Amino acid sequence: MGQLDRDRQVGCELCNHEGGLLIGRTALLRVIRVADPDYPGFYRVVWNRHVSEFTGLSIPERVHCMEAVAMVETLMLDRLHPTKINLASLGNMVSHLHWHVIARFRDDKHFPQPIWGMAQREASHKDADMPALIAGLDQAIHQALGNLTPP
Amino acid sequence: MGQLDRDRQVGCELCNHEGGLLIGRTALLRVIRVADPDYPGFYRVVWNRHVSEFTGLSIPERVHCMEAVAMVETLMLDRLHPTKINLASLGNMVSHLHWHVIARFRDDKHFPQPIWGMAQREASHKDADMPALIAGLDQAIHQALGNLTPP
Numbered sequence: 001m002g003q004l005d006r007d008r009q010v011g012c013e014l015c016n017h018e019g020g021l022l023i024g025r026t027a028l029l030r031v032i033r034v035a036d037p038d039y040p041g042f043y044r045v046v047w048n049r050h051v052s053e054f055t056g057l058s059i060p061e062r063v064h065c066m067e068a069v070a071m072v073e074t075l076m077l078d079r080l081h082p083t084k085i086n087l088a089s090l091g092n093m094v095s096h097l098h099w100h101v102i103a104r105f106r107d108d109k110h111f112p113q114p115i116w117g118m119a120q121r122e123a124s125h126k127d128a129d130m131p132a133l134i135a136g137l138d139q140a141i142h143q144a145l146g147n148l149t150p151p
Numbered sequence: 152m153g154q155l156d157r158d159r160q161v162g163c164e165l166c167n168h169e170g171g172l173l174i175g176r177t178a179l180l181r182v183i184r185v186a187d188p189d190y191p192g193f194y195r196v197v198w199n200r201h202v203s204e205f206t207g208l209s210i211p212e213r214v215h216c217m218e219a220v221a222m223v224e225t226l227m228l229d230r231l232h233p234t235k236i237n238l239a240s241l242g243n244m245v246s247h248l249h250w251h252v253i254a255r256f257r258d259d260k261h262f263p264q265p266i267w268g269m270a271q272r273e274a275s276h277k278d279a280d281m282p283a284l285i286a287g288l289d290q291a292i293h294q295a296l297g298n299l300t301p302p
Contacts, residue, residue: 053236055224066217073206084246085204088239092255092263095235104243112243114267 009050014096019046024142027150028061029068031141033134039115040130041080041103043141045069052095060151065099068148072101075140079133086114160201165247170197174289175296179212180219182292184285190266191281192231192254194223194292203246211302216250219299223252226291230284237265 008015020032023043034042045068051057057065073085082103089099104111109119127133159166171183174194185193196219202208208216224236233254240250255262260270278284 053224053228054238055221055228059218062217062221063214066213067210070206070213073204077204077206084241084243086239086241086243087205088237088241088265090235090237090239090265092235092237092265114239114241114243114265116265116268118269 007049009096012050012096013094014046014098015050019098020044021138023138024145026064026068026145026148028064029150031068031072031145033138038109039102040134041076041082041137043072043076043101045072045099045101047097051097052091054089054097056097058151064148064150065097068145069099069101071144071148072141075137075144076101076103079137079140083111088114158200160247163201163247164245165197165249166201170249171195172289175293177215177219177296177299178301179215182219182223182296184289189260190253191285192227192233192288194227194252196220196223196250196252198248202248203242205240205248207248209302215299215301216248219296220250220252222295222299223292226288226295227252227254230288230291234262239265 013019018030018032020034023031023033029045029047032044032046034044036042045065047065054062069087076082076085080103083106084104086102086104087099089097102115109121110117111120113120164170169181169183171185174182174184179199181197181199183195183197185195187193196216198216205213220238227233227236231254234257235255237253237255238250240248253266260272261268262271264271
């Protein structure tokens with residue numbers, strides 16, 4: 001068995017499933033896209049090994065993890081021109097380290113509240129170009145992961 | 152005028168105020184504690200210079216920033232024994248880079264929801280020892296900031 005198998009936690013969703021549409025991976029982490037119709041630009045950086053807290057990673061691992069988060073943020077800013085990027089590592093329900101990277105728009109469902117807050121309006125951000133933008137973003141993230149060297 | 156003055160944004164709360172009880176600082180960032188009776192273990196790592204997104208920092212600055220976040224997390228885990236740590240950089244309302252570092256407990260007001268979500272119970276986590284624990288944590292964070300070398 002490989003390292004992933006040894007460290008896998010019984011019943012942990014992110015030990016046993018990718019956790020969304022797999023966009024790409026390095027040796028230590030993967031990026032998935034979340035299928036949320038209200039938030040088309042919603043990705044997660046998921047650490048492969050089961051650790052519950054950010055400080056469960058070594059310093060070089062933390063740097064690698066946050067550079068993956070920063071790469072997704074940079075590509076999102078360039079391609080989607082969101083009002084704001086939201087970053088979060090919560091894990092109250094699934095305590096397997098994963099970073100939410102979410103493009104927020106002034107007219108999205110919860111803005112300026114966090115997406116976990118109270119809805120502010122019914123309509124969420126709709127853009128006819130969004131599917132094509134997301135497809136391009138997926139591809140750009142996939143390629144950029146290839147250039148992200150794990151420690 | 153110093154760098155902080157030149158970069159200060161008119162009307163930005165975190166350019167013009169510490170943003171909470173100042174616990175300590177490095178040359179580039181500060182740690183403040185948020186006065187929230189439901190969340191005694193709630194700190195923010197605030198970048199001094201006005202940048203709105205995490206990627207507004209250089210890579211060495213990002214590392215310094217996240218090592219401050221990790222330091223607060225480590226000391227919180229050691230001293231408060233929370234169920235989970237929540238980390239987030241949102242900035243939808245105050246778009247000046249700041250990281251929330253929040254100790255979460257199974258019986259706190261929103262658990263397992265994010266603190267911005269729907270309240271799950273009226274009573275939040277109460278612990279007679281908490282004020283003393285927080286005072287000790289404040290002091291430990293203050294000291295640890297002195298050992299955190301900016302890039």
